[in-house]
Amino acid sequence: PTPAQRAAARAAGESPGGSIMIHGQWDGFGWLGWLMQNYDWTNGCIGLANSDIDEMWTMIAWNTPVEIIP
Structure with a gap:
């Protein structure tokens, strides 16, 4: 998060977040790839x-x- 985003989160009493990772599914759940891509x-x-x-x-x-550009 940018300094402004951190300040806004702090003012709202929320966490600004941190590391955004690129990752696969949990161990043993790879077979659900087709389904999990439909959910956050x-x-x-x-x-x-x-x-x-x-x-x-x-x-x-x-x-x-x-x-990463939203």
């Missing part, structure tokens, strides 16, 4: 099907910076 199950993160995470690992180097 990540609490603000970017959720991918486990098969998409596997593909992403083959295309992007470790520690590559990612810019």
Whole structure:
């Protein structure tokens, strides 16, 4: 969050959040990828099907910076 977003959250008595991650599904739930993509199950993160995470690992180097633009 930006300093302004942190200040607004503090004034509202809320958490401004923190790390936004890109991740797959919980262990053992990969078979639900087709269904889980229809729901907001990540609490603000970017959720991918486990098969998409596997593909992403083959295309992007470790520690590559990612810019998230809403």
